[in-house]
Amino acid sequence: MNPTTTRRAFLASASVAATAALVGCKPEASAGNTIKVGEYASLSGTEATFGQSSHEGTLLAIEELNKAGGVLGKQFELVHEDNRSTAGESVTIVKKFISRDGVVAVLGEVASGRSLEAGPVCQAAGIPMISPSSTNPRVTEVGDCVFRVCFTDPFQGRLIAEFARKTLNLKRVAVFSDVSSAYGDGLRQYFSDAFKAGGGEVVVEQKYSSKDKDFKAQLTAIKAANPDGICVPGYYNEVGLIVKQARELGIMVPIFGGDGWEAPELIQIAGADSLKNTYYTTHFSPIQDTPEAKKFVAAYKARFNGKVPDAMAALGYDSALVLADAIKRAGAAEPAKIKAALSTTDMVGASGRTRIDAKRDAPKAAVIITVENGEFKFLRTVEP
Numbered sequence: 001m002n003p004t005t006t007r008r009a010f011l012a013s014a015s016v017a018a019t020a021a022l023v024g025c026k027p028e029a030s031a032g033n034t035i036k037v038g039e040y041a042s043l044s045g046t047e048a049t050f051g052q053s054s055h056e057g058t059l060l061a062i063e064e065l066n067k068a069g070g071v072l073g074k075q076f077e078l079v080h081e082d083n084r085s086t087a088g089e090s091v092t093i094v095k096k097f098i099s100r101d102g103v104v105a106v107l108g109e110v111a112s113g114r115s116l117e118a119g120p121v122c123q124a125a126g127i128p129m130i131s132p133s134s135t136n137p138r139v140t141e142v143g144d145c146v147f148r149v150c151f152t153d154p155f156q157g158r159l160i161a162e163f164a165r166k167t168l169n170l171k172r173v174a175v176f177s178d179v180s181s182a183y184g185d186g187l188r189q190y191f192s193d194a195f196k197a198g199g200g201e202v203v204v205e206q207k208y209s210s211k212d213k214d215f216k217a218q219l220t221a222i223k224a225a226n227p228d229g230i231c232v233p234g235y236y237n238e239v240g241l242i243v244k245q246a247r248e249l250g251i252m253v254p255i256f257g258g259d260g261w262e263a264p265e266l267i268q269i270a271g272a273d274s275l276k277n278t279y280y281t282t283h284f285s286p287i288q289d290t291p292e293a294k295k296f297v298a299a300y301k302a303r304f305n306g307k308v309p310d311a312m313a314a315l316g317y318d319s320a321l322v323l324a325d326a327i328k329r330a331g332a333a334e335p336a337k338i339k340a341a342l343s344t345t346d347m348v349g350a351s352g353r354t355r356i357d358a359k360r361d362a363p364k365a366a367v368i369i370t371v372e373n374g375e376f377k378f379l380r381t382v383e384p
C-alpha cells in the first residue's frame with residue numbers, strides 16, 4: 001500500500017475511533033445488502049501456514065453460510081488481507097477494514113502478537129474482533145470487543161507440564177523459549193510455573209528470537225545441564241531447526257511444546273527421525289470423531305484438493321461460524337449488538353463446543369500430538 005493510502009486509512013479510522021468513544025460502540029454499518037467481515041492473516045512470510053490454514057477454514061465457513069442463504073437474509077462478504085507475518089501490518093489492515101470497508105466485525109489473527117496489535121484498533125472503533133487461535137491471555141484483556149474461540153496459554157502450559165511430569169515422567173527439564181513473541185514468552189512462564197508446582201525442576205533456561213537459524217550455543221548449554229526433557233514454546237520454523245540441531249548434538253531426550261509447533265513444515269524442517277520422541281499440544285486433530293469435526297474434515301478436503309485440515313483451519317472455520325451465530329441471535333448485523341451476542345456464545349463447531357466466558361475466552365479441550373514415522377499422530381484429548 002502507498003503512504004497516501006496508509007495516511008488516509010489512519011485519519012479516517014481516527015475519526016471512527018473518536019465517534020466510537022462518544023457513543024460506546026460504532027452505531028451503524030452494513031446498511032447494504034451484504035454483511036462485510038474483515039479477515040487479516042499471515043498468508044505469506046514466516047508463519048505463512050498459520051494464515052493460509054486459518055484463511056481456508058474461514059473461507060469454507062463463509063461459503064457454506066452463503067450457500068445456505070447467509071444470515072438475516074443477507075450474504076456475507078469476506079474482505080481479507082495478508083499481513084505477511086510482519087509487525088505493524090495488521091494495524092494498517094484493520095484500520096482500512098473499518099474506515100474504508102465498513103466491516104461489522106473482524107476475524108484474526110492466529111499469532112498472539114499480531115492479535116495484540118490489531119485488538120486495540122477494533123476496541124477503539126467498537127468493532128468486535130474474534131481471534132480464531134491466539135492463546136496468550138492478554139489478547140482478550142484488550143477490552144470487551146475482543147473475543148477468541150480457543151483455550152488460553154495458562155491452560156495449555158498446565159497441560160504440557162502435566163504431560164511432561166506424569167506421562168513422560170520428567171523431573172528436570174530445560175526451557176528454551178522464543179522471547180520475541182508474546183506467545184512464546186507467555187507459554188514459557190505458564191509451563192514453568194505449572195511444572196514446578198507439580199514437583200518438577202527447571203534446570204536451565206535458554207532464549208532465542210524469531211528468524212534465528214543457529215541454536216547450537218544455547219543447545220550446548222542445555223546439554224551441559226543434562227536435563228531429562230526440553231520444553232520449546234515457539235513457532236514451527238525455529239522449533240524445527242531446534243529439534244534437528246538438538247539431535248545433531250546428541251540430545252535425545254523428549255522435546256515438547258504447544259500449538260505453535262503445528263505445521264506440516266515442522267516435519268520437512270526437522271526431518272522425521274529428529275522428531276522421534278517429540279510432543280505438542282494443540283486444538284484439533286483431523287481424526288476427532290464428533291459429527292461436526294467429521295463433516296468439517298470432509299468439506300475441507302473436498303474444497304481444498306484433498307488437503308487435511310489442521311487446528312488453524314478448524315478454528316478459522318469456527319471463528320466465522322461463531323460470528324454468524326452471534327449475528328443471527330443479535331437479529332442485526334450491527335457491531336454493538338454482535339458484541340453483546342458474542343458474549344453469550346454457546347455453540348458446537350469443528351473444534352468442539354465454544355462457550356465464551358466472562359473473559360471472552362473459550363475454554364475447550366486440547367489434544368496431544370506426537371510424531372511417528374514422519375506423521376503427526378493423535379495421542380489423546382484433554383478436557384479443560
Ligand code: PHE
Pocket residue numbers: 050110111112113133134135136183259260261262282283311312
Ligand atoms: N496459539 C498461537 C499464538 O497464540 C498460535 C497458533 C494457534 C499456532 C494454533 C498454531 C496453531 O500465537
